[in-house]
Amino acid sequence: MQTTTIKIQGMTCQGCVNSVKTVLGKLPDISRVEVSLDPGEAVIEHNPSTVSVNQLRTAIEDAGFDVID
Ligand code: 9UX
Numbered sequence: 001m002q003t004t005t006i007k008i009q010g011m012t013c014q015g016c017v018n019s020v021k022t023v024l025g026k027l028p029d030i031s032r033v034e035v036s037l038d039p040g041e042a043v044i045e046h047n048p049s050t051v052s053v054n055q056l057r058t059a060i061e062d063a064g065f066d067v068i069d
Pocket of ligand 1: 011012013014015016017
């Protein structure tokens with residue numbers, strides 16, 4: 001497992017946080033998902049051979065939020 005922190009822009013309420021948690025939680029082999037509003041970020045423990053960092057970023061963007069850097 002690998003722990004990845006992704007900075008997220010555009011989450012403005014707890015509903016946004018829950019949306020991000022939900023999309024990330026649907027990905028396979030995720031053992032931990034923490035999403036916070038302030039700072040806007042997600043900490044994900046994932047198996048990098050199953051889900052890459054890019055796939056995590058894409059899932060967040062597809063949910064309607066912007067990933068920083
Ligand atoms: Mo809160 Mo976020 O009402 O997309 S759910 S702003």
